[in-house]
Amino acid sequence: MYKFIFEKTEGVDVYGIFALSTFFIFFIVMIIWMMRVKKDYLSKMEKLPLEENDNELLNFKKGNNNI
């Protein structure tokens, strides 16, 4: 039934093509990006949440080093 409606709706196939092509482009761009990401950037980034530990330790009274 809906196939029939779609046949009547002009230019609706554009949506299917649009969806498929964005999907492919999106993931190909992402893969290329991932392959090109530099190691030093990654290692800098992953340490970011742990960096402020210095400050924390400055402020932190002894006794709460359970984690």
Next chain:
Amino acid sequence: MEKEKFYYDNEIVKNFAIATLVWGVVGMLVGLIAALQLYNPVHNMGSQYTTFGRIRPLHTNAVIFAFVGNAIFMGLYYSLQRLCKARMYSDLLSKIHFWGWQSIILLAAITLPLGLSTSKEYAELEWPIDILITLVWVVFAINMFGTIIKRREKHMYVSIWFYIATVVTVAVLHIVNSIEIPVTFFKSYSVYAGVQDALVQWWYGHNAVAFFLTTPFLGLMYYFLPKAAERPIYSYRLSIVHFWSLIFLYIWAGPHHLLYTALPDWAQTLGTVFSVMLLAPSWGGMFNGLLTLRGAWDKVREEPVLKFMVVAITAYGMSTFEGPLLSFKNVNAIAHFTDWIVAHAHVGALGWNGFLTFGILYWLVPRLYRTKLYSNKMANLHFWLGTLGIVFYAVSMYWAGITQSLMWKEFTPEGILRYPNFLETVLQIVPMYLIRSIGGFLYLTGVIIGCVNLIKTAKSGSLLKNEEAEAYQMNLMDQTLKKEKKHRWLESKPTQFAILTTVVILIGGIAEIIPSYLIKSNVPTIKSVKPYSPLELQGRDLYIREGCNNCHSQMIRPFRSETERYGEYSKAGEFVYDHPFLWGSKRTGPDLARIGQKYPNLWHFNHMLDPVSMSPGSNMPKYDWLFTQDLDISTTSAKIIALRKIGVPYPEGYENIANEELNKQAAEITEDLIKNGAPAEQTKEIIALIAYLQRLGTDIKGNQKNQNTK
């Protein structure tokens, strides 16, 4: 080069933490009361304000937006400041955000029991509150982006990406789904109708799960898990893939909530395909979390914080595995409308959101108060009660869901339904409802123990309202980072990042929703489908007020087991005047799509007064207040005018005679009831509700010939 000194705002984090605990207990308590009512409706305490249909939305809103919402803000305000090496942009905006959000919750807690509801799941709040939500969200967004812009750290850590995606997408979802036409200050109609309303609602509903319950919590996971485990995330590269693929895929998956309904097939298939693909980024994220703990599992044994986090991430993995599974049409055919979905939702809410929240709280509160956790033993007790609670809850609901569904679908060798009486399938699973409430009770007990532990912790220390920190200014850092010529254009610039994120999430939304607009003008209209009469319309609004849609669907799927039980399957064209749609998502009671004219008026009269008198053993509550309260007909003409504005073809001037028509129809029904010996009064609400119920599905009942293309 001097470092700059500044202070983190811990006060706002503390406020959100307190709100998390308070609303957590309230939301779960309401959930427990709702659970008790499911096997014995007397637990509504005889009041309309505490009856299931009204407190179920209260429970979901309280847990999602109050408990989880405040937990998000707590963790976000803490981690964002530290990841940006900056205090929040404005203390005033932080305060407005906090108090604004709490007042929204308070208004929800007042209006939902009063029955002021739009009926759209997780978006039940009426239009004035919707506007308030928008304003508060804008305040939050300004505060967050302001902080990111004035940050002292060049790069934006992946948690911030998840926060940005949350802020942007929730805004889009909330606005699109809340477009409604006000009738009075407390009443509005969705501008969308029927199939379109369903599609928009579940695009919203699904992505509320995605961008309120998932992405912000993933942001929190990527920050607090490395902190608690004292080691970096397993793979930062994986977290980037996780982020982009998750937000890209999630937005398409909404229609999996509408499989086998009157929603067009192409949209259903799209929902399934994207849901299946969603497994990849979800599990990528889960592994990234769990593998962060490699070499630290000995700590997990000792440390309650990590225990909570491990179970949370495991629950995330379980529910994101189950999601795609439930999106297969064959699995969905069994699971939809049953307690299986309830189990699925609670593994996510209790496990993923609840446990990650408490993991963070146990880590955070001792730090905010410069002290040690009051009792590790209590935290462990909380952990085990919570875990046990989840197991009791989930197992009983899986059992209940599958049992009931199989009973619905069972035929005798002669080819008739084995359990033609719906109630039989309910009574079968009542023990499971009992076990579920025990699960909920255990979980809530754990939470209360957790609250006591955290309060004692806070009392044993003192809050460091402003925490001193120092960092280089960003422009100074720029010089040191000059070497990075090709630095990441995107992730160091919040504005571009937010725009790209918006584009990514809009692609899915646009590709799904625009075709539904194209279809609207081509959908087969059914000649015999007419707008509701004024009395039926008022009755429909009572149906919405009482939240009947929380237990009754109005959507007969094209299965033999359903057409045998309920009648002809539902057609898209039947719902063109339904603002909002009332398809429902759970069948605690039977489907009502074709209840009209199935029973005499008297049956409904007696059934609403005391359901047990008509269906012995029924778990439906009594609706005796409908028999004493007068129907408010002062709104009739305003309702007609509002609906005409959004496309319902009431003739011009009809609003002037609407109440005349209403009284005429009410008199007919009352006369019929009195003739059959019922003490009916024409002015009471029950008459309108009966009128609506008797109309349901009768437009095309057994009459396919009327179906015509426009």
